Amino acid sequence: MMKLLYSYFKLFLFFSIFLFIMGLKFMNKNYSMMIEYEVLTLNSSSMMMVILLDWMSLLFMSFVLFISSMVIYYSAEYMAEEKNLIRFILLVILFVLSMMLLIISPNMISILLGWDGLGLVSYCLVIYYQNMKSYNAGMLTALSNRIGDVAILMAIAWMMNFGSWNYIYYLEMMKGDSIMEMISYLIVLAAMTKSAQIPFSSWLPAAMAAPTPVSSLVHSSTLVTAGVYLLIRFNFSLTDNLLYLLLFVASMTMFMSGLAANFEYDLKKIIALSTLSQLGLMMSILALGSYKLTFFHLLVHALFKALLFMCAGNIIHNMMNCQDIRYMGNLMEKMPMTCTFFNICNLSLCGLPFLSGFFSKDLIVEFMSMNYLNIYIYIIMYISIGLTVSYSFRLSYYSLIGDFNFLSLNVVSELSMIMLKGMGGLILFVIFSGSLLEWVMFFEPIFICLPMVMKLMALIMIIMGMFIGYEVAKFKLGYSLKSLKFMTFSLFSSLMWNMPLISTLGVNYYPLFLGKVYTKIFDQGWHEYYGGKNLKLLAKFSQVSQSFSRSHLKIYFLLLILWVVFLLLNI
Amino acid sequence: MMKFLITLLFLIPLCFCYNYWLMVNCFFILSFMFMMNYSFNNLYLNVSYLFGNDLLGYIFILLSFWICALMLLASEKIYKIDNYYYLFNLMVLLLMMSLFLVFSSMNLFIFYVFFEVSLIPTLILIMGWGYQPERIEAGIYLLFYTLLVSLPMMISIFYMYNCMGTMMLMFMNYQFNLLMYFCMNLVFFVKMPMFFIHLWLPKAHVEAPISGSMILAGVMLKLGGYGLFRLMSLFILVGLKINFIIVTISLVGGFFVSLICVYQSDMKSLVAYSSVAHMGMVLAGIMTLNIWGFWGSLVMMLAHGLCSSGLFCLVNIVYERIHSRSLYLNKGLLNMMPSLSFWWFMLCSSNMAAPPSLNLMGEIILLNSLVSYSSLSMILLMFLSFFSAVYSLYLFSYSQHGLYYSGMYSVYQGVFREYLLLLLHWLPLNFMIIKSELWVLWI
Known part of the structure; x- marks a missing residue:
């Protein structure tokens, strides 16, 4: 187990130094390199997996790898008594990997690989400890980040107008275009969720439920900076x-x-x-x-x-x-x-x-x-x-x-x-x-x-x-705390302007309530009434038609008269 | 085509051989043989006696072979306790045969006949191997929701024959009116299922044995989409006028159903409702009548077939140990089966369209289609996409996290077969995206 950990430490450290040197070289020569892998082309709009290597991405990757190598080394002792150490290490590695994928892809679709990956793996890391607090924190983190994912998905839908999802080609050219404006609003929304800006900031302190090496990784270079990094890439179009x-x-x-x-x-x-x-x-x-x-x-x-x-x-x-x-x-x-x-x-x-x-x-x-x-x-x-x-x-x-x-x-x-x-x-x-x-x-x-x-x-x-x-x-x-004198203000401030309350209790009531309403009134109410349960109506019909075939002479004559009437009407 | 049909036919005696792996492997071999039949072409190929398939039919037949093999793999319990194992095999085989004929028939009437025939083995699976008395009601729901609207379809097929003089799908060239639109398509809407007429699905899923749930979610729902794909070209003119209603119903319904999912405490019913939400999106995509919508719907159906079938497998694996599907009892499973928890996470995240699953690709293509159809649909799509994450994570975290049920005395670890089963769901789901043109370009 420890061997795995140390080998990842060495690997990351090596790559960090390598990428740092590459970054300096790329910066000095003003190089940038793009590698495209075409996944799918539909109606001449191609979904690609793009890798962009320029000084910014290389330098950022080298920093991320350096920090994560140190964090992994550090967690050899911090998590030494952990039972599921392998799970922990692999999750951290996956986390770093998602961050790498996010850093290198300047394409709306391939960035999702890193973006969603960060959200999901951070969820797994936040709920790593089995208690209620980390459970709640994880759900808050994942769902706040999911808003950003949805915004990116919508930006993808709007970006189809350009025929490609390689956004860096369009940023400056399309600035001021109404579609580009829509896209950049959505991207800013996504970045705000990832970087925990104001309506979404409550997840960041909550994510402290994760083990400390993870916090050290998440809150320094990886998850929260993803939004900022995306906006750095997008800043030409804002x-x-x-x-x-x-x-x-x-x-x-x-x-x-x-x-x-x-x-x-x-x-x-x-x-x-x-x-x-x-x-x-x-x-x-x-x-x-x-x-x-x-x-x-x-x-x-x-x-x-x-x-x-x-x-x-x-x-x-x-x-x-x-x-x-x-x-x-x-x-x-x-x-x-x-x-x-x-x-x-x-x-x-x-x-x-x-x-x-x-x-x-x-x-x-x-x-x-x-x-x-x-x-x-x-x-x-x-x-x-x-x-x-x-x-x-x-x-x-x-x-x-x-x-x-x-x-x-x-x-x-x-x-x-x-x-x-x-x-x-x-x-x-x-x-x-x-x-x-x-x-x-x-x-x-x-x-x-x-x-x-x-x-x-x-x-x-x-x-x-x-x-x-x-x-x-x-x-x-025996010292009376000064902040007690303005109790409401200090409560308000220490609760981050009530944001954790608003983004948990404030939003989860209505969806759950509506879920109940839809279950009770739609699914088990009107739908059943006019759907399945009304099959009894058919049974009633067959009861009526059954009564015809009973050998009542009066009904037989009545039907005969009806038949004659219809016959006459037809003539 | 006949070679596969004859192979299936001659598998019937093998059903009565009490050998679990023999039957499973036969199905796997068949599906790999069918896979070799791929033609990189969207024309009708392998045509014989009104049967043949293009890429659309090919994909669905492959999916049915795969899911049938996995069905057998999943229901080892029936073999172990010999719960009419021979008959079970026979039912799966008959189901496979009828599905094969549905997807490969080039004749509308043959399509219709086997569309209905495929209902019978499913019904018998639910009625026969389900485990609660409510399964009778579920079976009736399943049968009558579909039958009630399928008879108008039969009549309208006759009318179509009268108008067009042919039943061959590729020769059909006509525009029908509104009445025909509903008579013809309502059966597919029920089968999809569209919101309002989806009631049979959760019931059937909850009462069905694992194999029934898998085939329902995996292939039976896709029959509706398949039929719409084939017949939508006959209703373009009327469709342009009224399709927006269906789009709206399915998107709004998808949102409602997502909320219903969050309210569920039964894991199986949660997965069932989630498939209603997903199929709502598929239906909306088909109803946009644009090419992206068709492509996206196909990919989404394929992805959903694998993904939700996998989720049903997971629920069943847990059910076989805890003997409950309730989320209140299935807690802290991470502590008991950590490796299984990994699969829970992989499949739940695929269900919420996380990359690199086919679900994501389907969702992206569908989003493109629907947003270009009407930018107002963006609002609903945002909710749909968000709440798909909510209920997937709810399912995952409620079942995996926390303290496990204290009334449980013993539990056995996952066995190799179960991990194989989940791997075979997940692998195609996430690896087909690498060369995804094969699954998209059927039109």
Whole structure:
């Protein structure tokens, strides 16, 4: 079993390095390569399996493979006591495979292979543990993602107008066309479900029911970034109205999840919400028109978020599967290495200068400041950045320093070498990948010209966020929590603006109720009444005609008279 | 054609040989022999004595051979406890013969005759090997829903002969009126089944033994689609005017039935209703009268035949262990039969049109056809597609996830035969997409 695991680790690592080098080569020479396999041609519109290799797909694949190789290596220890380890590993491999298929196919039909595959395999991974919570979370995840699948199916139906489903050929040429607009609306809907933007964001924290290595994979580089990646590919066709809509939704998502993370006490959920807010950031910068920056942030975020989850997994493993951050504290002394990694990732997430997150985030907010936009976007973007810092610091204060609040009988130690090695494989990239990728991806520097205050705004927000995070994290015995004073607001925010309620209880009543109505009234009601049960009517008819053949003389004569009458009428 | 018919005829004595694998293998060999008969051509081939087949008939005959072989493979229990095993074999054989004749006849009247004949072995399967008293009612429903509308069809066949002077399907060239449209096609609508007249299907499925369910879902429903394919060219003018009604009924009905599926607690009835929803989409595709709709319907029927038959097999495998089809008792099966759970997932996901199944291809082609027919149908199609995922996942997760039924003392693992059975459902379902022109280009 372990042999299988390590061989996949080696395979993925090898391919990751290979694809990285290929990606650099392709980027340098500006190559791209398309491989088409024709599945079916109907009326000269051909359904194809297309593989597109350009620098973007190669680089993304190399990152995904690198992260997943580390995660697989890590899960050798994390899942060591799992009974069905083979099932777990194969599911993870399938998951990575689906992501690969999604990345390389620029065709609406062949992308379904990866897109649906991601949805289904993530469902299997979320319901991996046999309890009610993971069951519900899995159903929510799968069905939210299914909305996106349906949107893609509809986009396929509309795309038949172009006679092919290779969308990259049509994006720029058909921009502004009403059919293309329809298609891009549907695609944005699909991307919003996969990337958990606002009406659909409740599945992302719920999917935390999956085992931690899976969360680390799902929420960093694979599932949730699929939507962003699809929009990166599609961004040439998005019209202005659509971009404004997307910008609004994405910025709201970013703000909402940043706020919710400040009220959350579940370690994994905080990190999941932070993923959500970073996804909002990526989507908003995409909507502001720079897909390259989106891609940049996507890659960088994938690295530090994967590591963050792996650290969280190690902590949870040591805390006897307790995820509540109120039980943690002073872990810095107990598990220094993990906490160092954790801290570096957190600071990188905050955008502290010269860690990897800084390069992408700073560029994004400056790019946004350079745009001529309304004050709403400006404010909500900076507030969200501040909120990111705030929840990160709150998390650090809660878990890393302070008093140790766990049970008095505990074994919190850092003896798990395999997990640490898996995490150590990522840490260098968390630190350096920002500058590295910036040098590689942006041949000419992006022109930024801002006044002093606006330039410093990002740093100011970071410092304010630090302060708020520090303040929020203060708690001691007999201390009345500040958020109790505005109970409704804090409930509202910590429940992600009631979205989990709306997207579970809010939507599942009516379909079930209608199912009951249709069963009772249609299927077992009118259909039976006018269908099967009315066969008795036939029996009644035959009763009547039976009475003719009884040898009653009167009826016989009556029939004779009738016969004569008909005869006469005929004449 | 005669060679297969004669082969089938001479299999009759073999039915009375008490040998399970002999019969199964005979059917498999027959289906592979038939597979070799493929011609890469959509003309009528192998013509003899009013029988012959083009690609459409070929596909359905192949499907019937395959499903009949799998039927025998699935009902080993009848062999084990010798529940009139000889007669069972004979019934399957007769069914296969009549299906073969239906799909290969080039004469409308012969088609009609064997269309009706195929009902009798099915009825006997349900009445004879079903396991509850309600099977009598189910049998009556099955028989009378079909018979009630098939007699008008017979009369209209005579009228057609009067008008056209021929019964040969390829010479038919005429446009009939509305009355003829309904007299002729209503029997196919019942057989499909269209929403409103689908009542016999869940009943028959619930009461039927596994073999009956498999053949019902796998081939019998496709008879309706086959008949519509063959005869729709006679009703183009009237069809252009009123087909939208049928499209609407079947799409709306498909949506309603999907919701009914979510309400079910009986696994078999859930699968039965899900096939009503799928066939609704097929019917809508045929009724659009465009070429994409015809192609898509064929692919969807083929896919649905394999997929839902496979799901029935799964339900039966579980039933043979737990002795219940209720979703409240069949829980946590993952803990008992993890490998079977894999097949549950594969077939459920195929049922919700996940790639790379033929269902997906059929659904894509049908979506193209229906959205180009009317973009309003998009709304219903979205619901249909979404809820197909809902009930498939509901079936999978309710039966596989969670704590298993505590009243269960012992259970035996899946045996090789069962995994073979499921593999043989799944393999064609997901691998035929690689060279899918073969299954599409029949027109």
